Amino acid sequence: MREMGSRMETAAGAGLEARARSGVEPFEEFYRRSFTGMTRLARVLVDDMEDATEVVQEAFARMLPRYDRISADRVDAYLRATVLNGCRRFIRREVLSRRHRPRSVQHAHLGADHVLDAIRRLPAPQRDVVLLRFYLDLSEAEIAQTLEIRPGTVKSRLHRALLTLREVLG
Amino acid sequence: MNVRHEDLETRLASAMRDAARGGDEPAPNWAGVQRLAHRNRVRRVSTLAACSVLVAVLATAFTLRLGNGPARVPEAAAPPADATVTRPVLEACQALSATEFDVAAMPNSEVFADAKRGSATTVARAGRLPDVAIAGDGLVALRPANASVQGREALLQSLAAGRNWLRYERADGSVGEIVARGLADDELVTLATRLETGTGPIPRNLVSLGPVGPIHVAQSACAQRSTDPFMVTAMSGDVAGRLAYALDVLTVSSVRDEGRSTIVTNGASSGPPAVRQASEAEWRDLVAAGGTGTITSPTTAPR
Numbered sequence: 001m002r003e004m005g006s007r008m009e010t011a012a013g014a015g016l017e018a019r020a021r022s023g024v025e026p027f028e029e030f031y032r033r034s035f036t037g038m039t040r041l042a043r044v045l046v047d048d049m050e051d052a053t054e055v056v057q058e059a060f061a062r063m064l065p066r067y068d069r070i071s072a073d074r075v076d077a078y079l080r081a082t083v084l085n086g087c088r089r090f091i092r093r094e095v096l097s098r099r100h101r102p103r104s105v106q107h108a109h110l111g112a113d114h115v116l117d118a119i120r121r122l123p124a125p126q127r128d129v130v131l132l133r134f135y136l137d138l139s140e141a142e143i144a145q146t147l148e149i150r151p152g153t154v155k156s157r158l159h160r161a162l163l164t165l166r167e168v169l170g
Numbered sequence: 171m172n173v174r175h176e177d178l179e180t181r182l183a184s185a186m187r188d189a190a191r192g193g194d195e196p197a198p199n200w201a202g203v204q205r206l207a208h209r210n211r212v213r214r215v216s217t218l219a220a221c222s223v224l225v226a227v228l229a230t231a232f233t234l235r236l237g238n239g240p241a242r243v244p245e246a247a248a249p250p251a252d253a254t255v256t257r258p259v260l261e262a263c264q265a266l267s268a269t270e271f272d273v274a275a276m277p278n279s280e281v282f283a284d285a286k287r288g289s290a291t292t293v294a295r296a297g298r299l300p301d302v303a304i305a306g307d308g309l310v311a312l313r314p315a316n317a318s319v320q321g322r323e324a325l326l327q328s329l330a331a332g333r334n335w336l337r338y339e340r341a342d343g344s345v346g347e348i349v350a351r352g353l354a355d356d357e358l359v360t361l362a363t364r365l366e367t368g369t370g371p372i373p374r375n376l377v378s379l380g381p382v383g384p385i386h387v388a389q390s391a392c393a394q395r396s397t398d399p400f401m402v403t404a405m406s407g408d409v410a411g412r413l414a415y416a417l418d419v420l421t422v423s424s425v426r427d428e429g430r431s432t433i434v435t436n437g438a439s440s441g442p443p444a445v446r447q448a449s450e451a452e453w454r455d456l457v458a459a460g461g462t463g464t465i466t467s468p469t470t471a472p473r
Contacts, residue, residue: 039196043189049194057199061204061206065211165178
């Protein structure tokens with residue numbers, strides 16, 4: 001039975017192995033290559049490095065079982081989208097939890113990151129576009145692929161976000 | 171509107187890069203990702219199992235016409251009894267992808283009921299070579315007579331070392347194991363001693379249900395993954411004119427099951443069985459129908 005189990009284990013991992021054999025980067029290597037960049041990306045949105053790490057780890061864990069089904073030219077975009085979605089979930093949880101606990105004002109931080117605060121206060125769709133455009137320097141086409149929206153939508157979201165930011169930061 | 175376009179973009183990029191790089195950056199934790207992925211999978215299976223249980227409960231309640239309203243289902247349309255009692259772990263098992271399982275057929279098998287343990291245990295043994303026996307509350311693999319290790323002595327050594335398993339090499343070079351769970355040491359040793367010869371009597375508490383056709387044994391692929399806390403072993407075969415389906419599940423934290431799940435159906439022998447726990451009466455019938463013969467052991471009737 002153990003042997004049979006070993007055969008099945010092999011079968012279960014056959015997708016990933018086949019992917020590795022066909023020259024596609026194994027998931028572990030993909031993880032080690034992308035981890036730091038994605039942690040920094042998440043850090044911009046969730047502020048705390050520990051929280052950012054948690055979001056990114058969860059994103060990789062969600063991606064792991066699907067990795068062999070994602071085409072090679074889409075894995076980076078898929079990962080970025082997964083991380084952004086994870087950040088969004090995290091922020092939503094944080095907002096909800098803050099409603100149920102007393103707010104503590106940390107005066108030392110007031111105004112220190114007002115540009116960042118303005119970005120974080122943008123609606124999530126606009127915030128994601130700003131982040132991908134100005135932090136990751138992605139083209140509009142790459143942003144459209146990551147968020148699975150049309151390039152025209154990217155332009156309009158970016159335009160509206162910049163208008164808002166100009167007003168806030170002006 | 172007094173911020174110029176380029177200035178604003180520069181400020182945005184700069185603020186985000188500063189925020190991204192502040193503080194100590196953690197190192198990648200690959201093991202952590204694997205743990206999380208496993209946890210997600212277990213949660214998914216648990217959720218599916220919980221949903222299945224809920225559906226089964228609702229179906230049962232509807233069938234039993236709980237509540238004060240008039241019965242809406244005529245007697246003739248009531249679902250068969252097999253569908254009314256389901257086991258969460260079996261639902262979880264069925265919810266698993268087909269790729270999670272591998273199925274092997276054991277020809278010339280013989281099935282035993284453990285009278286001492288009541289209705290919850292079945293032991294199946296490959297008849298031609300006493301190589302594998304599956305107990306509902308444990309997996310017992312026994313070496314063939316021409317294996318290179320003396321099974322009983324090796325098993326005794328293994329038990330003395332505090333282990334409940336024994337790995338051994340078969341004559342063809344493949345590796346087998348004896349794994350005991352829920353069996354007392356002396357029972358296991360007795361079983362190993364008697365079955366390894368292929369001629370000796372088996373313990374008196376094991377009642378032969380007679381020879382059966384090929385038994386299909388399935389084991390979940392996750393059984394060998396060290397990160398997965400559970401394994402599912404299932405077997406099915408034609409036993410005494412019925413389709414028997416035994417399922418053994420090792421710890422699934424959120425799906426309560428003690429193992430030792432023996433399910434017998436009266437249905438057709440094709441397709442997924444409509445499964446349920448055998449009733450005591452059915453099990454007694456099954457035991458009574460057995461004991462008619464054996465392939466490998468001359469004394470399998472109750473003594």
